[in-house]
Amino acid sequence: MNLKTVVKTLFIFGTMTVLAACTTKHGINGANGVNGAAGGSGAQTSGLSEGQNFGDGSGGMGTGSGQGNLLAQRTYHFAFDRSDVQESDRPAVLANADYLVAHPNVKIIIEGNTDPRGSREYNIALGERRAQAVLALMETRGVNRDQVRLVSYGDERPAVPNGYTEDDYQQDRRAVIVPQQMG
Amino acid sequence: MRSRLRQLGLFFFGFFLLFPLCAHALLSMELTRGVSGAIPIAVAPFVQQGATPPTAISAVVGNDLKNSGRFTVYSDAGVLPTQAPAWYHSNLGADAVVKGKVDNLGDGHYRVSFSLSDTYQHDKRAMLAKTYDNVSAASLRMLAHHISDLVYQQLTGVRGVFSTHLAYIVVERPANAPARYSLQVSDEDGYNPHALLVSPDPIMSPSWSPDGRRIAYVSFEHQRAAIYVQDVVTGRRHLVSAFPGINGAPAFSPDGRQLALVLSKQTGAPNIYLLNLASGHLRQLTHDWSINTEPAFSPEGKSIMFTSNRAGSPQVYQLNLASGAISRVTYSGNYNARPSFTHDGKHIVVLNQTSGYFNIGILNLDTGAFRVLTASSKTDNASPSVAPNGSMVLYGTVHDNRNMLAMVSTDGGIELLLPIASGDVQDPAWSPWKS
Numbered sequence: 001m002n003l004k005t006v007v008k009t010l011f012i013f014g015t016m017t018v019l020a021a022c023t024t025k026h027g028i029n030g031a032n033g034v035n036g037a038a039g040g041s042g043a044q045t046s047g048l049s050e051g052q053n054f055g056d057g058s059g060g061m062g063t064g065s066g067q068g069n070l071l072a073q074r075t076y077h078f079a080f081d082r083s084d085v086q087e088s089d090r091p092a093v094l095a096n097a098d099y100l101v102a103h104p105n106v107k108i109i110i111e112g113n114t115d116p117r118g119s120r121e122y123n124i125a126l127g128e129r130r131a132q133a134v135l136a137l138m139e140t141r142g143v144n145r146d147q148v149r150l151v152s153y154g155d156e157r158p159a160v161p162n163g164y165t166e167d168d169y170q171q172d173r174r175a176v177i178v179p180q181q182m183g
Numbered sequence: 184m185r186s187r188l189r190q191l192g193l194f195f196f197g198f199f200l201l202f203p204l205c206a207h208a209l210l211s212m213e214l215t216r217g218v219s220g221a222i223p224i225a226v227a228p229f230v231q232q233g234a235t236p237p238t239a240i241s242a243v244v245g246n247d248l249k250n251s252g253r254f255t256v257y258s259d260a261g262v263l264p265t266q267a268p269a270w271y272h273s274n275l276g277a278d279a280v281v282k283g284k285v286d287n288l289g290d291g292h293y294r295v296s297f298s299l300s301d302t303y304q305h306d307k308r309a310m311l312a313k314t315y316d317n318v319s320a321a322s323l324r325m326l327a328h329h330i331s332d333l334v335y336q337q338l339t340g341v342r343g344v345f346s347t348h349l350a351y352i353v354v355e356r357p358a359n360a361p362a363r364y365s366l367q368v369s370d371e372d373g374y375n376p377h378a379l380l381v382s383p384d385p386i387m388s389p390s391w392s393p394d395g396r397r398i399a400y401v402s403f404e405h406q407r408a409a410i411y412v413q414d415v416v417t418g419r420r421h422l423v424s425a426f427p428g429i430n431g432a433p434a435f436s437p438d439g440r441q442l443a444l445v446l447s448k449q450t451g452a453p454n455i456y457l458l459n460l461a462s463g464h465l466r467q468l469t470h471d472w473s474i475n476t477e478p479a480f481s482p483e484g485k486s487i488m489f490t491s492n493r494a495g496s497p498q499v500y501q502l503n504l505a506s507g508a509i510s511r512v513t514y515s516g517n518y519n520a521r522p523s524f525t526h527d528g529k530h531i532v533v534l535n536q537t538s539g540y541f542n543i544g545i546l547n548l549d550t551g552a553f554r555v556l557t558a559s560s561k562t563d564n565a566s567p568s569v570a571p572n573g574s575m576v577l578y579g580t581v582h583d584n585r586n587m588l589a590m591v592s593t594d595g596g597i598e599l600l601l602p603i604a605s606g607d608v609q610d611p612a613w614s615p616w617k618s
Binding site: 129149154156157164 | 354356362385387388403406407408427428429431432445447449450451453474476477490492497518520521534536541563565566581584585586607610
């Protein structure tokens with residue numbers, strides 16, 4: 001395969017990937033209700049369809065509808081300059097942890113995000129602390145560390161782009177569990 | 184792994200090739216505050232021999248000088264005659280006048296000459312006079328910036344930065360489509376933007392090599408942070424850091440051989456490392472569980488300033504590279520971050536929050552005097568980057584509910600906004616002088 005073909009193929013592949021992201025974006029965002037315009041991009045491409053399986057699978061596991069709802073809660077918000085998981089989010093985090101323990105082939109990414117104020121790289125560090133806090137709570141249930149990867153986007157992917165109100169900032173400060181392909 | 188990275192590179196290179204290059208300016212420049220007592224200067228339209236050149240050199244020079252905030256420019260082509268005696272410009276109020284000539288040599292090449300004279304010296308001798316032979320049409324704009332540099336230096340005593348470049352991130356969020364991030368490089372006045380990288384995933388923290396030929400940046404392709412170093416001219420890039428967790432805040436050493444960067448290895452405790460770009464050897468510089476990030480080399484390369492929250496809130500610290508000693512540098516306000524040195528090593532520019540908004544501040548390292556440069560700002564600012572001559576700071580601001588770039592002089596007297604027609608523009612880095 002010569003260079004031209006490779007580039008052409010990759011471009012077509014890339015376009016398809018982006019298109020795939022467009023069409024499936026709705027699924028994952030529907031699942032956690034937040035993220036709207038901020039998510040979407042190719043950043044979530046590979047895991048999107050499996051993400052729906054992840055949610056649906058919980059029902060199939062017979063973990064009960066109540067727990068299924070908790071499983072679907074995969075966005076957790078944080079107070080200003082804080083990285084501790086709020087009490088109200090603990091049951092959902094733990095439900096997702098239990099699911100991972102029961103499904104050792106499932107892998108997730110925990111994304112950490114901040115509001116847009118302050119220094120970008122410092123916010124990257126804050127975002128990782130938020131993702132880390134979710135992971136630490138999951139580990140109390142015996143989640144295998146190899147099933148989880150952390151990525152911090154800092155303020156690069158706000159939940160409310162170009163939103164500059166306190167309410168917008170509150171939506172921005174979040175950690176999100178993003179299911180990946182089955183191992 | 185390697186071949187996969189190669190494919191990725193080609194993939195993005197393909198995007199780059201297919202992305203139509205914008206012919207003009209993405210950013211414009213609006214001087215919002217200039218110095219009082221600016222030098223009055225007339226820039227006469229250059230005399231043309233033959234067909235009209237594609238770039239009006241006098242217009243570019245006039246704009247450069249005006250946007251520096253240090254000149255009051257008389258340059259309206261409709262008003263100023265191309266040739267007039269010195270008293271004419273003196274009567275206008277100008278202390279100095281730039282005049283010039285563009286000869287069309289045919290074949291798309293030009294001979295350009297210009298002079299800078301004093302309007303009230305009667306000895307007719309120009310302060311500055313130069314001729315450039317065989318200038319290609321495509322280089323006329325660059326030559327105009329060069330002339331601006333020479334005029335600026337002659338009249339202010341400081342080397343101009345009109346020939347330098349800006350790197351920044353443009354984010355477009357079309358309705359019902361994924362966001363599109365691009366790393367762009369343009370001339371200092373916003374003209375000739377080129378996309379070095381276009382990605383559906385965030386790109387951040389562009390950082391120039393000291394020779395201005397390469398840019399290190401962070402890209403989140405495939406939901407992983409990684410640091411690349413890209414050749415600005417060829418567009419070729421190399422992956423230099425892709426550890427699990429944070430790969431962030433790249434900064435070249437003054438000799439260009441090392442890259443300071445930040446790795447967390449997913450611990451939640453980012454630390455600063457030094458990467459030898461030739462050998463790949465990695466040396467850890469900070470070793471603790473607080474946040475350590477945003478390294479910036481001092482001009483002589485002996486120390487690094489960085490941001491740390493080791494005392495609770497983020498503050499700037501200095502690390503002596505020989506001894507490893509760390510000392511706190513900032514004390515004004517509860518948030519000081521993203522330090523960068525001025526060219527003389529005597530000041531650092533930081534992002535500061537004293538009360539309310541985030542502002543750009545400057546700290547005199549000798550006296551400890553701290554000054555907020557964007558005190559009149561009624562919005563949050565970020566990402567300060569200092570011009571190579573130390574005259575101005577380029578930074579990110581919020582204007583009309585969008586991220587835009589702005590500049591402020593290091594004495595606080597001059598302010599500019601660099602609006603973009605659509606989307607957000609953020610995270611800028613001012614290039615060094617090309618060597």
